[in-house]
Amino acid sequence: MPRSSDEIAFVFPVLIVHDDDDFSVFDVFNRVLDPVEGPLRLIHVANVAGRMPRMAQICRMILPVVAYGDPVLRKEADDVLEGMEGLDTLIANMWETMYRAEGVGLAAPQIGRSIRLFVVDGSPFGEGEEGDAGCKDFKRVMINPVIFDESEESCDMEEGCLSIPGVREPVTRPVSVKVEYYDDQWVLREEALTGIAARIVQHENDHLDGVMIPDYAPALRKAMLQGKLKDIAKGKVPSDYPMRHPKNVR
Numbered sequence: 327m328p329r330s331s332d333e334i335a336f337v338f339p340v341l342i343v344h345d346d347d348d349f350s351v352f353d354v355f356n357r358v359l360d361p362v363e364g365p366l367r368l369i370h371v372a373n374v375a376g377r378m379p380r381m382a383q384i385c386r387m388i389l390p391v392v393a394y395g396d397p398v399l400r401k402e403a404d405d406v407l408e409g410m411e412g413l414d415t416l417i418a419n420m421w422e423t424m425y426r427a428e429g430v431g432l433a434a435p436q437i438g439r440s441i442r443l444f445v446v447d448g449s450p451f452g453e454g455e456e457g458d459a460g461c462k463d464f465k466r467v468m469i470n471p472v473i474f475d476e477s478e479e480s481c482d483m484e485e486g487c488l489s490i491p492g493v494r495e496p497v498t499r500p501v502s503v504k505v506e507y508y509d510d511q512w513v514l515r516e517e518a519l520t521g522i523a524a525r526i527v528q529h530e531n532d533h534l535d536g537v538m539i540p541d542y543a544p545a546l547r548k549a550m551l552q553g554k555l556k557d558i559a560k561g562k563v564p565s566d567y568p569m570r571h572p573k574n575v576r
């Protein structure tokens with residue numbers, strides 16, 4: 327990162343880097359975050375004349391992930407309108423937020439926006455010889471997705487959720503689905519997905535309908551989870567990434 331006398335420091339929750347900096351946004355974040363207890367504190371920006379407009383364009387933020395218990399996670403999200411102002415920035419921020427949290431998917435309601443949009447990157451599941459072939463390079467932005475042609479064959483797998491840290495629950499889902507969506511260039515696409523890629527997309531698509539993994543648990547298990555879920559809502563469960571907790575949880 328360039329260091330010079332005209333460097334200024336922001337002390338508010340924004341992460342800004344130059345796109346020609348020779349290390350990643352995560353390096354910046356870690357260096358900055360390290361000595362500080364809370365998330366997203368101190369960011370350096372070289373205040374060089376002529377660079378500001380470009381900087382504004384590539385401004386990226388790591389946003390707090392909304393914790394279980396927030397009503398935004400239970401709403402049916404609205405369609406995204408073509409040409410929505412700030413969509414590119416929102417998507418860039420969602421990528422940053424998802425990677426910071428080491429997630430493989432993040433839906434807009436999880437950063438407090440009740441719109442039908444999610445980002446997924448299943449590539450960690452595609453690595454190595456035993457990796458899931460369908461996850462190799464499976465990185466997508468899906469806007470206004472519609473899932474159809476769910477296979478009759480289903481399978482169980484444990485799932486986690488960035489909004490529910492520390493909880494993993496088995497969820498039964500169709501093995502294969504098709505999905506139609508707009509990509510980040512607003513091109514309508516259709517894809518057939520199977521295996522973990524299909525599962526990730528179904529999990530994220532659930533968020534757009536206000537559905538979360540505890541909803542799939544049998545009644546007894548659901549009852550057992552209540553205490554833990556309440557602790558998450560109250561902010562008593564630690565996470566390795568910034569979170570926003572609902573107010574007035576009893």
Ligand SMILES: [Zn+2]
Nearest residue numbers: 486487488489
């Ligand atoms: Zn989730």
